[in-house]
Amino acid sequence: MSEIALVNSPNVGLDKTQKGGPYVNDLSTLNLGPTHPATHGIFQNILTMDGETIVDAEQTVGYIHRAFEKIAERRPFYQITTLTDRMNYCSSPINNMGWHLTVEKLLGIEVPKRAQYIRVIMMELARLADHIVCNSILAVDTGALTGFLYVYQWREHIYEIYEELCGARLTTNMGRFGGMERDLSKVAIEKINVLLAGLPKGLKEFEGMVMRNRIFMDRTQNVGAISAERALNYGFTGPNLRAAGVDYDVRSLNPYSSYEDFEFDVPVGTKGDTYDRFLVREEEMWQSLRIIQQAMDNLPEGPYHADAPRYYLPPKEEVYKNMEALIYHFKIVMGEIDAPVGEVYQSVEGGNGELGFYLVSDGGRTPYRLKFRRPGFIYYQAFPEMIKGSSLSDAIVTMSSMNVIAGELDT
Amino acid sequence: MEKLNNQQIIEALQKTFGEDAVYGIGESHGILQVTTHVDNIVPMMHFLYADPILKFQFLTDLAGIHFPEAKGQELGVVYHLHSLENNVRLWIKAYAPIEAPNFPTLTGLYASANWMEREAFDFYGIIFEGHPNLIRILNVDDMDYHPMRKEYPLEDATRHDKIDEMFGR
Numbered sequence: 001m002s003e004i005a006l007v008n009s010p011n012v013g014l015d016k017t018q019k020g021g022p023y024v025n026d027l028s029t030l031n032l033g034p035t036h037p038a039t040h041g042i043f044q045n046i047l048t049m050d051g052e053t054i055v056d057a058e059q060t061v062g063y064i065h066r067a068f069e070k071i072a073e074r075r076p077f078y079q080i081t082t083l084t085d086r087m088n089y090c091s092s093p094i095n096n097m098g099w100h101l102t103v104e105k106l107l108g109i110e111v112p113k114r115a116q117y118i119r120v121i122m123m124e125l126a127r128l129a130d131h132i133v134c135n136s137i138l139a140v141d142t143g144a145l146t147g148f149l150y151v152y153q154w155r156e157h158i159y160e161i162y163e164e165l166c167g168a169r170l171t172t173n174m175g176r177f178g179g180m181e182r183d184l185s186k187v188a189i190e191k192i193n194v195l196l197a198g199l200p201k202g203l204k205e206f207e208g209m210v211m212r213n214r215i216f217m218d219r220t221q222n223v224g225a226i227s228a229e230r231a232l233n234y235g236f237t238g239p240n241l242r243a244a245g246v247d248y249d250v251r252s253l254n255p256y257s258s259y260e261d262f263e264f265d266v267p268v269g270t271k272g273d274t275y276d277r278f279l280v281r282e283e284e285m286w287q288s289l290r291i292i293q294q295a296m297d298n299l300p301e302g303p304y305h306a307d308a309p310r311y312y313l314p315p316k317e318e319v320y321k322n323m324e325a326l327i328y329h330f331k332i333v334m335g336e337i338d339a340p341v342g343e344v345y346q347s348v349e350g351g352n353g354e355l356g357f358y359l360v361s362d363g364g365r366t367p368y369r370l371k372f373r374r375p376g377f378i379y380y381q382a383f384p385e386m387i388k389g390s391s392l393s394d395a396i397v398t399m400s401s402m403n404v405i406a407g408e409l410d411t
Numbered sequence: 412m413e414k415l416n417n418q419q420i421i422e423a424l425q426k427t428f429g430e431d432a433v434y435g436i437g438e439s440h441g442i443l444q445v446t447t448h449v450d451n452i453v454p455m456m457h458f459l460y461a462d463p464i465l466k467f468q469f470l471t472d473l474a475g476i477h478f479p480e481a482k483g484q485e486l487g488v489v490y491h492l493h494s495l496e497n498n499v500r501l502w503i504k505a506y507a508p509i510e511a512p513n514f515p516t517l518t519g520l521y522a523s524a525n526w527m528e529r530e531a532f533d534f535y536g537i538i539f540e541g542h543p544n545l546i547r548i549l550n551v552d553d554m555d556y557h558p559m560r561k562e563y564p565l566e567d568a569t570r571h572d573k574i575d576e577m578f579g580r
Contacts, residue, residue, distance in 0.1 A: 062549035069534070070558060074565040105440055232495075235470060235523030246495075253498055343439045345491065345500065347471075358474055358491065371474040373491075378472075381526045410549055 027055060030392070034063050038396045040137065041406030045383070045395075052391045057384035061377075065410040072370040076335025077103050078177065080370070085171035087374060088408040090133050091126035091351035092172040093162065098348035101256055102357040103177050106344045109308050113300040115179035116258040121192065121295045122165065122174060123257070123348070124288040128199070129158045130351030131239075131281040131288075134403040138278055139210050141400045142219045147206045154199045157191065164188040178312040179305025189296075196293055203285060211282070217275060224386045224398030225273035234385075235378040238353025240402060243280045244272030250349040257348075261298070262291045274401040311337060335365050352376050352403050376408040415464065415497040417443040423465060427458055435504065444502035452490075452505055453515045459492060459501070460520060467492040467501060470517070473527035475535035478506075479561045485509035486537055490517075507537075516542040534559035 033044040044060040068083045075083075084095035097119050104111060111119075132155045136148035159169040164187050166174040175181060184192075210216050226236075231244040241248055249266045251259045267283035269276030305312055309328050318325035331337060341363040347356040353375030360369040379402065387395040420443055424433045428451055435446030447455060459467035471491040478485055484506030492501045507513060516539040517524040528539040529548040536557035539545055547554065556563065 062547075062551075065549040067558065070565055230522070232469060233522045235521070248495055253495075343444070343502075345440075345442055345502075354471065356472060356491070358472065358489070360476065369474070369476050371472065371489075373472040377526065377530075378523050381523070 032392075032395070034060070038141065039399060039404075041404065041409070043404070043406055043409060047392070047395070049392065054387050054390060054392065054395055057387060057395075059380070059383060061380070061409050063410065064406050068411040069370055069372065072367055075366055076337065077339065077365075077367070078332070079335070080367070081175075082171065082173050084372075085173055086407055087372065087411055088130070088351055088355070088376065088405050089170055090403075090405060091130040092170065093122045093126040093174045094130075094348060094350050095355060096172060096174045097123055097257065098346065098350070098355050098357055100175050100177055101348065102344055102346040102359050103339075105346050106339055106342050106359060106361055107177065107308075107311060108340075109178050109306050109311060111179055111257075111306050112303050113258065114183075114302045115304050115306070117295045117299050118165075118180050118184055118304060119175065119257045120259065120262070121184075121292050122162075124291045124295075125158045125161060125192075125195075127288050127349075127351055128285055129155045130403070131285050132158075134351075134401070135278055135281050135285075136206065138220075138274070138397065138400045139206075139216065141397055142216055144210055144213070144216060147209045150202045150205045150209070151199075154195065154202055157195055157198075161188055161191045161195070164191060176305065176312055178308045179303070181305075181313075183304040184299075192292065192296060196289060196296070199289065200286075203282075207282060211279075219393075219397055220275040220278060220401070221273060222271070223274045223390065223394045224401065225271050226382060226386055227272060230382070230385070231272060231379075234382040236353065236382070237375045237379070238350065239280045239284060240272075240277055240379055241353065242267065243269035243276035245270050248354075250347050250354050254347070256346070262294050264291050274397055277401040338363060338365060347373065350375060352405070352408065353379065372411055374408045374411060376404050377411075380404050380409060415494070415499050417499075420465060420499070420501060421445070423462065424455070424458075428455060442500045442502060444504060446504045446506070449505050449507055449514055452503070453517070453520075455503065456490070456492075456517060456520055465494060466496050467494045469493040469495050470521040470523050470527070471500070473517075473524060473531060475531035475537050475559065477509075477535055477560050481506070483508050486512040486535055488514055488531060488537060512537045514539050516540060518542055533557070536560070 028049050030047045030049050032047055033039045034042050042063040046058040047054050048056040072080050072083060081096055081099055084099045085092040087095050132151045136151050139147045162172050163169055164185055166172050226244055228244045228246050231241050232246060245268055247266050247268045252266055264287045267280050269280050313332055314325035314329055319329045339361045342361050344359045345356060347354045354373065355375060356373030358371040359367050362368040387398055417438060421436060432451050433445045433447050437444050459465050471493045474489045476487045476489060486509055487504055487506040490503040492503065514537055516528060526548060528542055529545060531537045532539060532545050533547040533550050534557055
């Protein structure tokens with residue numbers, strides 16, 4: 001071995017004759033990511049390990065940063081919806097609706113009840129899809145692959161419902177300012193009813209396999225725990241905060257899109273560990289099903305979009321026949337809509353927590369400043385504190401249960 | 412319990428920090444906003460946190476903002492506070508000149524401020540004094556400018572085939 005290699009070796013200066021062999025008291029560095037199958041996304045953790053125990057962790061994010069906030073400053077409002085799709089791509093419709101609600105607040109558009117209910121249905125479907133991914137992958141990370149297969153087909157089914165409403169599956173670009181782009185079709189209603197009848201069975205099967213499973217409980221209980229105070233201090237929101245015992249849910253505290261019409265419970269945990277996060281998400285899925293059922297039962301009749309011709313695209317047939325429709329169509333598509341001056345903050349309960357939009361408009365055709373409050377970006381900084389002193393396998397499970405999504409982290 | 416109204420917050424702030432300390436008071440869709448001097452930020456945040464009635468104990472977000480025309484106060488920071496118990500939101504704004512964009516750090520009070528401040532530093536070049544690790548977070552480390560500032564256009568400025576007026580921008 002050459003001299004240089006020896007100098008760089010971590011074992012230089014170590015007394016190799018001491019008891020316990022040459023590697024005792026030796027810290028090693030482990031790169032977890034940026035591309036690692038267990039991180040489920042592109043972000044890096046540089047772990048300092050003492051054997052199997054994590055001593056310190058340093059995070060690097062930004063690998064898929066796409067400068068959405070800068071791009072948004074040069075885009076007409078309706079083109080920003082496609083940017084929001086790509087934040088938390090496990091629950092795109094929630095991001096879309098959050099953005100629509102923000103702009104509607106700025107423009108002062110009243111959305112009809114039917115559109116609000118359809119939005120609630122879509123948002124809750126998105127929450128279901130998000131939690132199905134998070135919880136079933138958590139089970140996979142602990143070694144239980146089969147449960148994942150029981151519920152993942154329902155995520156596919158939810159994507160088919162999206163497709164029915166907006167034509168896309170993952171990056172949905174769903175809805176418009178003022179309502180939805182089309183009404184719930186017959187097929188969509190059928191598919192939602194199939195989901196309401198079938199998902200509980202799949203979910204029960206999944207829960208029966210995982211929830212009281214000795215191995216799963218041993219792997220997740222008291223792993224990656226965080227207290228309520230620390231969670232609040234770290235800006236936790238959503239299921240991760242509720243698992244720590246704080247019942248903050250945007251849907252019940254600041255209802256939007258008619259959430260006040262629905263009856264649902266906000267589940268909270270006590271310990272803030274991985275198992276509690278799993279249970280909170282599990283219960284939220286049942287509550288989402290409950291909300292969808294109520295919305296389907298009480299779906300109001302009426303228009304599915306607001307009567308706001310300046311902001312809502314006219315039907316295509318009208319554009320060919322009607323002069324006003326043609327003008328509005330042109331102006332909307334070319335982004336020639338001057339928004340009023342103002343400052344708006346609107347938040348919705350995203351899959352991972354409070355998804356906020358802070359919009360500053362100077363009266364132009366694009367936002368002057370748009371800040372996305374991404375829940376994942378804010379709570380992910382607590383990760384080193386949560387895994388210090390635990391083993392590597394616990395860190396993987398903790399990260400999985402936090403549901404960190406790279407698109408949301410980096411915008 | 413009666414809901415905390417915005418007037419009470421203004422009165423509490425003025426009583427503690429003096430009439431001149433808070434200005435630019437406004438309300439936007441129900442959310443109160445006040446502007447204050449940079450030096451007041453830390454004591455004000457601690458006051459809002461510790462006050463037994465106000466209890467602004469949740470830092471929702473922190474947004475940098477750039478106004479090139481406002482001479483002497485080009486760079487701003489908007490602190491989004493939320494009092495979860497009262498369910499009242501509050502924006503606190505402060506501005507600093509672009510030559511010396513120095514703000515105090517809030518990492519001593521809110522652990523969540525760490526990355527939020529790093530983000531504002533990364534994109535606007537706002538210096539948070541006392542921050543434990545003020546380095547770029549989303550952009551590459553060797554970038555030598557702060558891209559969200561208004562002087563950096565999004566599209567290539569040498570292109571002549573895309574004229575803004577023709578595209579309604």
